[in-house]
Amino acid sequence: MEINYKIMKQVLNNSINGVVIVENSDDILYMNKKAREILGIQGKRNEKSNEILKKDDLSKLQNLDIEGFHKIHYNNRILVASTLSIIDEENIKRRAYILQDISKYEAAVEEISKYKELTYTLEAIINSSYDGIYVTDGEANTLIVNGAYERITGIKASEVLGKNMKDLEKNGVLNQSSSILAIENRKPITIRQVIRRDKEILVTSTPVFSSNGDITYVVTNVRDISNLVNLKNELIDTKALNERYLTELQHIKNKLVNTPEIIIKDSNMLKVMEMAMRVAKVDTTVLLSGETGVGKGQLADFIHKNSLRAKENYIEINCGAIPENLIESELFGYEKGAFTGANKQGKMGMFELASKGTLLLDEVSELSLELQVKLLKALEEKKIYRIGGEKPIPINSRIIAASNKDLKQMVEKGSFRDDLYYRLNVVPIHIFPLRERRDEIIPLCLKFLEDFNKKYAMNKFFAPITLNKLLYYNWPGNVRELKNLVERMVVIAPEDELTEELLPEYIFNNHFSKENLSHTEIGKDLQCSDMSLKEATYEFEKSYIRNAIKKYGSLKKAAKNLNIDPSTINRKLKR
Structure with a gap:
């Protein structure tokens, strides 16, 4: 059954594709409605194609391969065209061009490509952020997690993507969700969040609203504050230590009230007083050094008054102010009749007078080498013999020595015994000149x-x-x-x-x-x-x-x- 020409024409005129049939290479035999629309021309059936179509555009169509689809640009349009060769019973050759306008589709594809490029750029920006970024939808379902979040929290993106924040709270992944708080309060929320019970982070969740006021996304910025927390704890410890030091300093200043001539305005002297306060509480031997008149006696008195022996005697003897032939009797005492002119009842020495208290040996560098031996023996054995006596007397006095000379140099020169020097130099304290x-x-x-x-x-x-x-x-x-x-x-x-x-x-x-x-x-x-x-x-x-x-x-x-x-x-x- 042959198809009626009118039916064929009606079908072609309602086709979404343009159809152009050309005879003898340039005579237009037929052009349907869609082809005229696509090519943007008006013409009659028997017009020459070169009178209707531009020469360059005609060549584009004529040069198409017999087979296949080709994309061509025609009058600011993008077309997909194919060519069909037709030979009838009379051996007349004709050519049919099938055209489809894809300009709108191309624009859509280009727009999609732009969106893809934008998406790629945004992903690159998000993943290059040093701070963690966590994005949920308006229902708190996880959509995006960047690499920094994984690094900061130790949570892999695969563990949370697609999951709701309420479930993550319930499972103990995090203690509290700022995203949920932002959705509930409809405003930015900042909290300190604990991840898996040991990692602390600072998070700020900001809701993103649609044009009708609905929350479409919640963007959360995440920052690791573990180091800041550690620094804060260290600062608290340092502050507590400073407060303790200030308390000790105030304690020292309060103690100084009882020694009015000691005035502390210098940082080095403050260190001296801190050391003096520290050693005052123990019975160790102290060696005070410094120039004449710097206050060695006052410092020794300060040590005594702040020691456990404060209620006992504080005895001071200037070894350089007493003649050499009398210094031994002053230190150790003597029995009655020990020498001509001696007290009939005998006499207690400074060691005995300072029993249970403190004895200051001022200008100890002035002692003779012979007396240094006796002093060392008394300190080592904790007992003395009075001059002319045979009975040992136990001593229990705290010794503080003082000198305006460099005892170490005297040891090197042989004028002071090294064993006595080391016995006295247990805790050295140097007092700076005025x-x-x-x-x-x-x-x-x-x-x-x-x-x-x-x-x-x-x-x-x-x-x-x-x-x-x-x-x-x-x-x-x-x-x-x-x-x-x-x-x-x-x-x-x-x-x-x-x-x-x-x-x-x-x-x-x-x-x-x-x-x-x-x-x-x-x-x-x-x-x-x-x-x-x-x-x-x-x-x-x-x-x-x-x-x-x-x-x-x-x-x-x-x-x-x-x-x-x-x-x-x-x-x-x-x-």
Whole structure:
């Protein structure tokens, strides 16, 4: 049964593909509706194809292979075309072109490719993040886990992908889900999360909303804070240790109240006092070294007062101040009739007097080698013999030795026994000279001035320039020299103000630095002395007011020039 031409034409005109039939290479025999639409042309059936189609476009069609599908660009369209050769009974050759417009599909494919590239880029960004990234949907189902999350938590992506956060909580993978909290509260949530009961991390979950307000995703940033937690714990431990040190320091300062001439403003001296406080609690032998006048006696007294022997005797003997022929009897005592001029009842020595207490052997370097042997024997055997006595006397005294000479050098020169040196040098403590503790000079000056004002019922005060001169003197005699000089100035000063004219000439000749200092520079040096603000303000104000009264001749004129009420000056002077 032959198909009717009209039926065939109707079928072709309703085809989604374009059909063009060409005869004699360029005569268009037939073009269906879709072909005209695709090619964007209008023409009649018998028109020449080269009159309807552009020459370049016609060649594109004519040069197509007989078989296969080909993609061509035609009038800004992308077409898939195939060619069919037709020969009828009369041996007439015709060619049919089958066309399909795939422009929209190509655009879709290109869009899909772009999305794929974007997806790849986003995945690369997410996986290159140093922080962990964990993404769930609006129902808390796990969608994305990056490599950093695996590294930080030790959880593999395969363990959680597709799983709900509630199930992960239930199974103990994590103690609490910030994603669930973000969904419930509809806002960003930050918590410290524990992974598998031992790994602690910091997580921040942020909900992502759709245009209609629904939560579509929850993005969680994960950061390992184990090191921070460790640092925090170390900081807490360090803080606790500092607090303990501060408590010990305060304890030391409280103890210093009983030794008023020891003033601690220097860091090195603080270490000295910390060591002294530490050894005070045990009965070990201590060797104090330092120049003459640095305060070895005061430190020995401090050790005794803070020891378990504090309620017993504290005996001090200066080995260099007693003649050599008497020092043995002073140390060990003697029996009656031991030598001519001896006490008829005999006499106890320093070792016996210090029994259960503390014995300070000051300037121990001055002992003769013969007496050093006897001292060593007494320390080793813990017993002594009085001169002229035959009965051993047990001793129980804590020994503190002090020397202004380098005992180690004396050992090397043979003037001090090495065995005695090692017996005394159990805990060595070196006291720094006053010129290396300049922060303590002004506080000591003020302390000694206060003591001597009370002793002599006076009301003397330092001129600022005088304090500066004292501050920069070298003090070869150290604290003892400073104390004696302050007493001398208090006693000989004709007026209450202690001016620089009262200073001996050697103070100026042996100056450390800062010659010709002005009165106004004392403010800076008072700060350098590490005095408290209250103390420094008090001293400056006192000197300033008294200088003003001296300059203007009366309290009233001084008050006027200082722009304060006379009653205020009077009240301050009384204080």
